[in-house]
Amino acid sequence: MWIVKASKRSSQTTEQDSLPLTVTFACERCTTKHMLKVLSTSSFLCPVCGKEFELHIPEKLRTEGIVESCVLCQCPVYERSDFDQKLGVSVAVAGIIASLIFFGFDQIVPAFGVLGVATIIDWFLYRKLGKVVCCYRCEAQYRNYNRNWTYPECDLGLKERYDPLTKGMTEDPTAGWRQY
Numbered sequence: 001m002w003i004v005k006a007s008k009r010s011s012q013t014t015e016q017d018s019l020p021l022t023v024t025f026a027c028e029r030c031t032t033k034h035m036l037k038v039l040s041t042s043s044f045l046c047p048v049c050g051k052e053f054e055l056h057i058p059e060k061l062r063t064e065g066i067v068e069s070c071v072l073c074q075c076p077v078y079e080r081s082d083f084d085q086k087l088g089v090s091v092a093v094a095g096i097i098a099s100l101i102f103f104g105f106d107q108i109v110p111a112f113g114v115l116g117v118a119t120i121i122d123w124f125l126y127r128k129l130g131k132v133v134c135c136y137r138c139e140a141q142y143r144n145y146n147r148n149w150t151y152p153e154c155d156l157g158l159k160e161r162y163d164p165l166t167k168g169m170t171e172d173p174t175a176g177w178r179q180y
């Protein structure tokens with residue numbers, strides 16, 4: 001059974017390696033989400049609001065598939081696990097609720113068992129899923145890029161500096177309240 005699983009996983013990896021480099025991003029004008037094959041286009045017109053995006057593709061990205069900066073806004077990027085945080089939190093919450101129910105019925109062993117299973121599922125989701133490169137400013141996500149390169153991890157200082165919410169706050173947080 002283990003052998004079958006292992007061979008299945010390796011064939012999946014090969015399949016993923018041959019996929020084209022893609023970028024997923026939200027249009028900065030209408031927030032519609034788009035996915036593009038990075039190397040097959042140099043510009044993109046949002047079909048919803050008509051905003052035009054120009055893709056800046058450096059030589060290293062074109063020839064080696066290494067993402068050193070965002071093709072949309074040319075800002076720095078970082079690498080993180082491609083982990084669906086909402087799904088992870090849902091699994092954890094479901095585990096805690098089920099565990100509390102078991103505790104309520106004095107079923108101590110199943111209570112801890114269910115918590116353990118939820119933790120293992122979360123760990124599995126975290127490990128199984130691949131990596132994704134993200135832009136600090138526009139939060140565009142790159143997948144199927146060249147992994148033979150050391151990408152920086154998320155720097156919280158940089159993230160705060162490029163965070164659109166932080167920038168919005170520095171303008172005038174009370175601007176919307178004055179009319180009331």
Ligand SMILES: [Zn+2]
Pocket residue numbers: 027028029030031032046047048049050051
């Ligand atoms: Zn748009």
Ligand SMILES: [Zn+2]
Pocket residue numbers: 070071072073074075135136137138139140
């Ligand atoms: Zn960007």
